[in-house]
Amino acid sequence: MSWRVVIAGGGFGGFYAARALERTLPNQSARVTLVNDANFMLYTPLLPGAAGATLDPRHVVVPLRAELKRTELVIGRVSGHDPAGRTLAVERVDSSPLELAYDQLLIALGSVSRTLPIPGLAEHGIGLKSLADATAVRNQVLQCMDIAESIDDPARRREYLGFVFVGAGYAGVEGLGELQDFAAHAIELYPRCRADGMRWVLVEARERIMQEVPESLSRFAQRELLARGIEVRTRTELLALSQSAATLSGGETIPTRTLVWTAGVKPSPAIAKLGLTRDSSGRLPVDRTLRVAELPGVWAIGDCAAVPDSSRPGSLCPPTAQHAIRQGRLVARNIAATLQGREARPFTYRTKGVVAELGRNKAVAITFGVRWQGFPAWLIARTYHLLLMPGIGRRLRLLVDWNVALVFGRDTSAPGRLGTPTPLEAEQEQG
Template identity: 40%
Template sequence: MSTTERPRILVVGGGYVGLYAARRILKKMRYGEATVTVVDPRSYMTYQPFLPETAAGNISPRHVVVPLRRVLPKAEVLTGRVTTIDQDRKVATIAPLVGEAYELPFDYLVIAMGAVSRTFPIPGLAEQGIGMKGIEEAIGLRNHVLEQLDKADSTNDEEIRRKALTFVFVGGGFAGAETIGEVEDLARDAAKYYTNVSREDMRFILVDAADKILPEVGPKLGQYGKEHLESRGIEIYLSTSMDSCVDGHVVLKNGLEVDSKTIVWTAGVKPNPVLSRFGLPLGPRGHVDCEPTLQVKGSDYIWAAGDNAQVPDLAARKAGNENAWCPPNAQHALRQARVLGDNVISGLRGFPQKDYAHANKGAVAGLGLHKGVAMIVMGKMKIKLKGRLAWYMHRGYHGLAMPTWNRKIRVFADWTLGMFLKREVVALGALESPREEFYEAAKPAPAPAAKAGPAPVKTEEKAKAS
C-alpha cells in the first residue's frame, strides 16, 4: 500500500460495480489527480451470470473471473476486508489476508460490496447446503454432482444410490432455474458413460416459495420455462418451502420427504451484512439508502450502487410506479457503475451530479444447452422468445457483457469448441483437499512397538551375581 498526498478514492468491493466504477474513474481522471484504491477479499471479479454454465462445464472457470490487478493497473488493489469506517475521521480499517489490521484514510468512498446468499434458520442447511454465488461454489457443485454419479455406479447399496442420485434445488429465480437446467444437462450427458447409472435413475427437484419460477421474464415465459423443465423429468414444487435437511433428509412444507446428498440453495440474496457496521443509512432490507445520483443519503462524498444499494428506479417511477427501486441485476449494475464513476469525478472537481435513470431492456435466461427464454423490451413493445433463439440471445447478451476483450474471446472460444467436442465429465474432487494424498505419504511412520523380553536386571542383583 502506497502513501500519497493526493485525494484517495476508496472503492470497497471488487465485484461488477467496483471493477467498472474504478475503470470509469481511472479513464476520466487526469494524471495524478487522485489515487484509486480497491479493496476486496478476492483478487478477482466473478461474472455471476456464467456460474450455471461453469457448473455444467460449458465454460472454463478461469474464464469467468477477471483479475483485478490486470484490468486496473493504475489502481491500488488491496486483498482484504474493510471492517469498519469512521466517517468523522474519513478512515477505513483494513483487515488484510495476513498481518495486523491497519487504518487507511480516504477522501471519497464507493460502497460496492454486492450481496450474499439469503438464508433462513433451517435445520441442516448450513451443513448440507451448496450456494451459487462464487466461482468456488460452481466448481464444487460440478465436482460434487459427478462424484455422486461415481458413487452410485460403484455401489450395490440401494439407499446410497438413491440418496446420491437425488438432487434438490431451492429457489426458482434466474440462479435456481438456470443451474438446475444446466446441471441436469450435465448429468444426462455424463450418464452415457456409466454402466449402472441412467437418467431414469436420477431425481431432480426444484422448490420455490413463490407460485411461479423465473418471475423476471414474465408469467407466460415463466410458465413455459416450468413446462420445459418438467418435460425433462424435473419435479417442480411451487408455493412451498424446505423445513429441514438434517443429514440430507429433506422435508418440504408440502409433506414431501426425500434423502439427498445434493442440496443447492439459490433462494435469493441479501446485502452484505457488514454494511451495518459502516454507520450508513440503510433501507428496510439492509441496502444502503441512495439518492438518484447514487450518493448515499446525507453525504456528498459517499456513493453506492449494485446489489448493496437501494436506488430509486426513475424510469419505472416516471411510468407510474411511484415506489419502484432498481432490481439487483447485471443490467443495472453495469450502467450504475458508469454513472457512479462519472459522479465521483464530478464530485472531485466540484461539478453537479447526474441522476441515474435506465429503462428495463428485458431479461434472458438459459435452461441448458440450446434451451432458454428471453424477453426483449423495445419501447412499449415486448418481444418474447423461447427455445434455441432465446438461448442464442442469452449467450450473445452475456458474452458481450463479460468484462474485457480477453475474457470475451476466451468465453466465445469455449462455446465454439463445445460445438465440436464432447462435454468433459471428469470430476476433480481432490481439489477440495489437494494436500491430503501428499500428507498421507509424507507423515511420519508410527514408532515400532517395543519387543517383549525378560525384565531388566537391577544393579544390586548384578552385583550379587558377580
C-alpha cells in the first residue's frame, strides 16, 4: 500500500509543500491529502490590493483544486489528533467528522490576528487577515462616508471620517496605504465629507514604522505617508477603544468608528488541539530539518512553527510568506527523502529581499541588498507577485486588473455583505 501523507493547512507553506510533493514523489507512491478550511489559498501579499479595490477579490486567491491535480483536498478544520494512533481528526465543512490516518504529517496551520487585552478592542476592532476582512474594511470605509454625508452635526460627522490603524508592520502600512489611497479617490463623490476632510492615523508601539526594513526605507515610507496627510504616531499604544473613539497612550483621543488592528499574529488556535509541545508563544518547536522532535514522521512549517533561523543564530524565522514557501519546498523534499530512506536536509534561507507597497503606485523594496523606493520599487513589487502567483491565467488576470485600475481608477461601490443573503421569507400569502 502506498504511503499516506497528510498536510494540515493550505496557506503558502502547505500549498507549496503539496505542489513540491506532487513533483517529487513518484506517481502513485503516496496518497497526499491536504486539509484546508477553504478551497482556495489566499495570496496574502495582495490582500491590501483587494481591500483598496485595485484587484478583484477573486483574483487574489489560488483555487487549490485547479493547481493541485494529484492531491486529495478535504475542506474542513482540524479538530483533534491522536499521536499514538497516528490519525488526524477533521471536521468537514458540513460538520461531519473524518479521521485521516497518516504515515507523515505536515502541520502548516498558519496564524490568526493576535489581539491584546485592550478594553473594547475585540468588540470594535477589525482584523486584516482574510478576504472577508479586506472586503469588510473596504465596505466599512465607504459606509462611514455614506453615514457622515447624511449627518448634520459636524462633531458627530468627525468620528465617521477618522480611520485608525494600529500596528505599523507590513500589513498595517500596506493596508493603510492602499485604503487611504482608495478613500481619497472615493471621497470626491461625497461633497460634505470632502469639505470636512478625512483623518488617517497610524499607531505603532515601537520607535519606528516597518521594523522589517532598514531605517532609511522606513523613513522613506514614513515621509510618503506624511506627505499624504496621514498622521504617524510612533512609541504610542492603543489604551482603549469605544464605538466612537480610540484612546492612545499619549492621552490623545481620536474620534473614529473604524480601527483596523494589524499588530501581530499568533499561531492558529487549532495548534492547541494537536497534543504536541508548544513554545511560550504557542508555536511548535522543530529542528533544523523542520521535524517535530517528539514524534517521528511529524513536521511543522510556516507561522505556526518555531524554525531556527540559520542566517541569525539563536533567532527564529520570521512569519513571512517567503519563509513559508521555502520551508514548504524543503519539507516536501525531506518527507520524500524520509519515505525513501534518505537523509533530511536542514533549512538554510537568507531573505532575498522585501517589498512593501504603499498605494498610489509607490513602494519600498530591498532586493539582494539594493534599496529601491517610489515607482521603481512598485514595479519590482508587482513583478515579484506576478512571478510568484501560480497559474498563467491568474497572472494575466492580475495584469488586467492592475491596468484597468490604472486607466479607470478604483471602483467605489460597496457590494456589501456578499455571500450572506437575506433568507427567503416564510410566507403564508397565496401567490
